[in-house]
Amino acid sequence: MGNFYLTTAIDYANGHPHIGHAYEKVLADVICRTKRLQDYTVHFLTGLDEHGQKVEQTAKERNITPQALCDSVAKEFIDMCGSLNISYDDYIRTTQTRHKTVVRDILQKLFNQGDIYKAEYTGFYSMRVERFLQEKDKVDGIWPKSEFGEVTEITEINYFFKLKEHKQWLIDYVTAHEDFIFPKFRAKQVLEFLKEDINDLCISRPKDRLSWGIELPFDSKYVTYVWFDALINYISAVGYGADNFSKYWPVDYHVIGKDILVPAHSIYWPIMLHALDLPMPKTLLAHGWWLCSGEKMSKSIGNVVDPLDYAKQFGTDAFRYFVIREMNVGQDSNFSHELFISRYNNDLGNDLGNLISRCINMLQRYGDGTIPAASKFETLEQELIDLWNRTRLQVLDAYNQLQFHSALEDIFTFIRAINKFLENRAPWKLAKSNDIEDREHLHGTLIVCSEAIRLAATILAPILPTTSQKILAIFRIDRIEWGKQLEWDNRRLSGVQITTDAMILFPRIA
Numbered sequence: 001m002g003n004f005y006l007t008t009a010i011d012y013a014n015g016h017p018h019i020g021h022a023y024e025k026v027l028a029d030v031i032c033r034t035k036r037l038q039d040y041t042v043h044f045l046t047g048l049d050e051h052g053q054k055v056e057q058t059a060k061e062r063n064i065t066p067q068a069l070c071d072s073v074a075k076e077f078i079d080m081c082g083s084l085n086i087s088y089d090d091y092i093r094t095t096q097t098r099h100k101t102v103v104r105d106i107l108q109k110l111f112n113q114g115d116i117y118k119a120e121y122t123g124f125y126s127m128r129v130e131r132f133l134q135e136k137d138k139v140d141g142i143w144p145k146s147e148f149g150e151v152t153e154i155t156e157i158n159y160f161f162k163l164k165e166h167k168q169w170l171i172d173y174v175t176a177h178e179d180f181i182f183p184k185f186r187a188k189q190v191l192e193f194l195k196e197d198i199n200d201l202c203i204s205r206p207k208d209r210l211s212w213g214i215e216l217p218f219d220s221k222y223v224t225y226v227w228f229d230a231l232i233n234y235i236s237a238v239g240y241g242a243d244n245f246s247k248y249w250p251v252d253y254h255v256i257g258k259d260i261l262v263p264a265h266s267i268y269w270p271i272m273l274h275a276l277d278l279p280m281p282k283t284l285l286a287h288g289w290w291l292c293s294g295e296k297m298s299k300s301i302g303n304v305v306d307p308l309d310y311a312k313q314f315g316t317d318a319f320r321y322f323v324i325r326e327m328n329v330g331q332d333s334n335f336s337h338e339l340f341i342s343r344y345n346n347d348l349g350n351d352l353g354n355l356i357s358r359c360i361n362m363l364q365r366y367g368d369g370t371i372p373a374a375s376k377f378e379t380l381e382q383e384l385i386d387l388w389n390r391t392r393l394q395v396l397d398a399y400n401q402l403q404f405h406s407a408l409e410d411i412f413t414f415i416r417a418i419n420k421f422l423e424n425r426a427p428w429k430l431a432k433s434n435d436i437e438d439r440e441h442l443h444g445t446l447i448v449c450s451e452a453i454r455l456a457a458t459i460l461a462p463i464l465p466t467t468s469q470k471i472l473a474i475f476r477i478d479r480i481e482w483g484k485q486l487e488w489d490n491r492r493l494s495g496v497q498i499t500t501d502a503m504i505l506f507p508r509i510a
């Protein structure tokens, strides 16, 4: 099916993982798994953004070296990926030599080409966001303290990357390429930003102000601005300059939060690539924000959600289910503990978990643990088969359109229909009868229910990988291949001896 390359933002090395970081990884992971199951050769990159003033400052406060801070934060973020079952292929850290070499090569190339120049600049600098501010950053005539912190006027000689002259090219590009930004409504925001003048980008910091960065190859008194350094990870990690770079580039998705779309990913990055004569990313996927009780999460409010607490307490798949079910990709969403528990108990516990234990129980009781041979079906069975055929198409389409919340809605409608089917067929009543037709119906019920569960588990695999594996193991299936396994087949499981006599997937939380 070809290659598929996806990246996430690289997280700042000056904080701890929270639900925002966790969600982004899970979303990226779900996309990659859907692609692998469609036979793409996937390359999934994530990593850590380790330079800059904030990292230097946090290290100072803790009385450790910036590298020691990065090493300990990297461990936390890598552990988080492990706990959330994130199937990344590569983890880049911007202090790695492979990255620093490419950043320096690119700086030198752009400098030689005349895209980088030296100039004196007087401006208002925000340490919080690590950049010179512009008039358009003001709200009601001032730079909001909540966003920019302390703002000071400074005059400095620095190096600048030419952005201004590419403005019209970028406007034309964004306008002509509908799929460049997802969701589409965010392209307006980018074009809005481009309506006004844009300044060239200051890409250096004098070492006497900041030393924790990549030294400029053409002036050892400066280090590189952290965003210029960080964005390059997307190409340094896949061998920019090497032969097989074109196997990966252009990237299919840059998965990022909406806060870093403008200007970093939609203005700086495309223009950097354009200056390097590289093709544009296919899609910038800007997801929304997780809020807590409608507010931005913040340490001072004390409403930061620790994803690892949830994964540890309720299981990795329960956490993955919740964030994917609740977030319409692109919109904001609210995290609430009550909602988490209710989704867990109702969807995962009642609808899915109980169905599985009920089905195992029936197969043991009425079939001696073996799925009977195919039997003749009537309307009830046919209705469930028809529903699956519709569900399969809807879900695959939703997966490819990044509508994961609605894919889950459809899958769980199907799962509830399996439960309803069992209630209607009432196999416990059929089992008491000696009538030959009732026997046939009983067998039919067992087959249809097992096959429906197999299909639901197979299509759920990208979102609930562990649960899906556990369910399929009941039927002795250890490999998922969507190409062959998403079609309803009454004969596929017949004669299979199931592997267990009990399974409680999501024990109820009181």
Ligand code: MSP
Residues within 6 Å of the ligand: 008, 009, 010, 011, 012, 019, 020, 021, 023, 024, 049, 230, 231, 233, 255, 256, 257, 258, 259, 260, 288, 289, 290, 291, 297
């Ligand atoms: N280091 C930069 C990204 C550089 S990419 C070349 C950065 N790091 S971050 O740690 O602040 O954020 C990492 C990702 O997490 C970003 O995509 C950001 O949007 C996302 N989130 C941070 N908080 C979030 C929420 N509350 N909700 C959802 N995602 C948010 O930015």
